[in-house]
Amino acid sequence: MENILEVKNLSKTYDNFALKDVSFNLPKGMIMGFIGENGAGKTTTIKAILNIIQNYSGDIEIFGLNNRKEDGRIKENIGVVLDDMFFPEILTPNDINSIMKSSYKNWDEKRFYTYLKDFALPTNKQIKTFSKGMRKKLEIATALSHYPKLLLLDEPTAGLDPIARAEVIDLFQNFIENEECAILLSSHITTDLEHIADYITFINNGSILLSKTKDELLDHYGIVKCTEKEFKTIHKKDYIRYRKTKYAYEVLVEDKKEFKKKYPVEVVDKITLDDLMVLMIKGEEA
């Protein structure tokens, strides 16, 4: 399978934070959910991919091209939604259309206005009058209107109500029906990712904790809930993390079926991405 995006050993040091040896691949036709705490390094990674931060080490290839050498050619084929709005507030959607028309060869004005209409966004009002949700929708409309092949989306559904989120998720799934495309999507709304993501990449404190297919994670990983006495019988190599709560032990295991065969515990729950994040970050290592 061909990769649209390859991040190899990306490192970047700030005074109080560092990205350490971040590597992952995003294959064609796939959606990758990028998860982690605030400040874990998601936005920095996305900005390095976009080549808008300086002095990072490692190699990033997009469409098989080096992101530093082929910046222009790559940007033409990327659609971006960043967590912080990048349009000046005094612009209107009409202004954005004119700007984008002159910056992208493939800009499709008709498509842009169709999105605006679908999202019920006014075309001639300044962005500063827009609500947070309207701004997000405008950014998404802008990101999709020049037929990009790779979408880099940093919290694209933040601030959207459930109905708007469903609309946006549908747009992303329509986008990915073209198997030449791919999406890297960071989100705290992990239920969105639980539905549509093919891969999950989990970053913590600047390092990648895991990068796997979502089905592998959600179908195999499990949470064992047991008593202290039962916990003491579990071999260290059979779990990944554990957490002691007031009334029970919560134990993260990699293969719930195998675990059930081996240990006679009562409760082995399936896992959500939220559970996984909490246990990986807050839990004690085996």
Add this chain to the structure above:
Amino acid sequence: MEIIISNSSGVPIYEQIKEQIKAKIIANELKTNELLPSIRTLAKDLRCSVITTKNAYEELVKEGYVKTIPSKGFYVASINKEIILEEQLNQIEGFLNQAIVLAKRNQIPKKAINEMITILYEEE
């Protein structure tokens, strides 16, 4: 085609898709050589991931219910009735085994189980 996915059943989603398509093929609701939706369309319409639908189709191919024609898509295979029968028998054996384990654990004699099966079978 109707496919109903539960996100809380604990059964992996690819398995739910696989089993439901399989049931439709066995029931002849999906006919031999009928074109199935593409992996991507099915993922979009079920709001699940492409890898999930791909896994479901791959398993159906492996089990002989679906055939794939490269660059065209997935079609319902002409299924062998004997293979289906065999699989159903395997399933029945599995259920009976569970029942027997339970019976033995509680010292319930073979005769009682046989009688139970006879009664249940005739009631159906």
